[in-house]
Amino acid sequence: xxxxxxxxxxxxxxxxxxxxxxxxxxxxxxxxxxxxxxxxxxxxxxxxxxxxxxxxxxxxxxxxxxxxxxxxxxxxxxxxxxxxxxxxxxxxxxxxxxxxxxxxxxxxxxxxxxxxxxxxxxxxxxxxxxxxxxxxxxxxxxxxxxxxxxxxxxxxxxxxxxxxxxxxxxxxxxxxxxxxxxxxxxxxxxxxxxxxxxxxxxxxxxxxxxxxxxxxxxxxxxxxxxxxxxxxxxxxxxxxxxxxxxxxxxxxxxxxxxxxxxxxxxxxxxxxxxxxxxxxxxxxxxxxxxxxxxxxxxxxxxxxxxxxxxxxxxxxxxxxxxxxxxxxxxxxxxxxxxxxxxxxxxxxxxxxxxxxxxxxxxxxxxxxxxxxxxxxxxxxxxxxxxxxxxxxxxxxxxxxxxxxxxxxxxxxxxxxxxxxxxxxxxxxxxxxxxxxxxxxxxxx
Numbered sequence: 478x479x480x481x482x483x484x485x486x487x488x489x490x491x492x493x494x495x496x497x498x499x500x501x502x503x504x505x506x507x508x509x510x511x512x513x514x515x516x517x518x519x520x521x522x523x524x525x526x527x528x529x530x531x532x533x534x535x536x537x538x539x540x541x542x543x544x545x546x547x548x549x550x551x552x553x554x555x556x557x558x559x560x561x562x563x564x565x566x567x568x569x570x571x572x573x574x575x576x577x578x579x580x581x582x583x584x585x586x587x588x589x590x591x592x593x594x595x596x597x598x599x600x601x602x603x604x605x606x607x608x609x610x611x612x613x614x615x616x617x618x619x620x621x622x623x624x625x626x627x628x629x630x631x632x633x634x635x636x637x638x639x640x641x642x643x644x645x646x647x648x649x650x651x652x653x654x655x656x657x658x659x660x661x662x663x664x665x666x667x668x669x670x671x672x673x674x675x676x677x678x679x680x681x682x683x684x685x686x687x688x689x690x691x692x693x694x695x696x697x698x699x700x701x702x703x704x705x706x707x708x709x710x711x712x713x714x715x716x717x718x719x720x721x722x723x724x725x726x727x728x729x730x731x732x733x734x735x736x737x738x739x740x741x742x743x744x745x746x747x748x749x750x751x752x753x754x755x756x757x758x759x760x761x762x763x764x765x766x767x768x769x770x771x772x773x774x775x776x777x778x779x780x781x782x783x784x785x786x787x788x789x790x791x792x793x794x795x796x797x798x799x800x801x802x803x804x805x806x807x808x809x810x811x812x813x814x815x816x817x818x819x820x821x822x823x824x825x826x827x828x829x830x831x832x833x834x835x836x837x838x839x840x841x842x843x844x845x846x847x848x849x850x851x852x853x854x855x856x857x858x859x860x861x862x863x864x865x866x867x868x869x870x871x872x873x874x875x876x877x878x879x880x881x882x883x884x885x886x887x888x889x890x891x892x893x894x895x896x897x898x899x900x901x902x903x904x905x906x907x908x909x910x911x912x913x914x915x916x917x918x919x920x921x
Contacts, residue, residue: 521916620659632669641672659684687860836857
């Protein structure tokens with residue numbers, strides 16, 4: 478990995494920092510990213526003021542105990558309740574129709590043109606103006622988190638446009654802008670590539686969590702200096718959060734963490750057959766684990782998105798000819814990052830589909846088997862020297878999972894030693910980066 482580099486800003490003028498991330502949807506990997514960044518900044522600049530920019534400020538603010546602002550007009554909490562008596566764009570049209578019925582056909586056409594077409598544009602302009610006024614009080618905007626530079630979720634006008642507009646607003650307001658250890662891809666739409674290229678070109682500092690992400694943005698035309706460091710979550714102090722739970726039963730505990738991959742109801746790529754195949758494969762693998770006297774604990778690092786999938790897998794397991802009687806598969810409630818780390822700390826092995834599921838297992842030194850749904854998962858497992866224990870999610874039949882898991886168990890001690898060495902290295906690299914960005918020249 479590269480040296481973190483330093484943009485050498487005038488530290489004496491930085492008093493207020495905004496942290497932007499597409500968070501607020503229940504993804505605890507996103508929350509862990511922000512927790513790590515907040516704590517590492519505050520430990521170096523204890524008097525700096527921090528606020529968050531999120532897709533769900535109502536969820537983000539209480540989780541982190543900091544003020545939070547929306548990054549889009551439409552947030553993930555979908556709250557659109559208006560105050561009593563609040564005006565709407567259609568009120569004046571309604572009044573006009575009642576007083577001038579002769580103009581009704583014309584007014585219908587006008588409403589369609591203005592309200593349906595220009596209305597969203599005017600709303601966005603108002604949102605941009607309000608956001609600009611907010612950013613004027615900030616000295617630095619940091620965009621962090623893995624999946625920020627992609628167009629798979631909603632196309633170019635979602636993630637790519639959001640990142641571009643906030644970077645542009647930051648520069649117009651006089652704030653510096655950092656992209657801190659972000660991930661990139663997939664990027665397919667030409668407009669999305671343009672938004673990302675322009676956003677990165679406007680930034681004062683750019684770093685990626687892996688070489689694959691940097692290579693991708695360079696193929697779409699970004700020519701600026703960019704560093705490769707590590708995912709920010711590796712800077713998390715897990716010792717302060719994780720609690721090792723006492724064992725309730727004999728036998729090793731395997732944490733199973735399936736995801737809603739290709740679920741037609743919620744996933745961006747919809748394929749019912751692939752989704753059902755994943756559930757079936759994980760459930761049959763879980764049956765095999767129970768037959769071999771492992772205790773099962775179902776969990777996810779994305780607590781809302783994957784919950785229905787966990788329920789489906791648990792139901793399949795409990796209906797599996799007595800191999801997993803009702804109540805023998807644990808699925809404890811997880812609401813916070815602390816809950817998640819506490820649960821993982823009580824497990825012996827982790828089987829996960831999620832990128833940050835791998836990182837959490839790594840931080841807590843739990844041997845991990847990854848079901849790769851995205852190249853980022855395979856890349857991370859390769860970086861950890863654990864490619865042998867990474868199975869493509871499309872080929873994760875029970876036999877492949879069983880064979881890979883047996884190798885994981887047989888080589889447990891070697892894996893744990895390797896993971897500990899890698900985690901220490903990543904933490905050191907991140908500490909160097911945070912020192913260069915937030916310590917050198919810091920205010921007394």
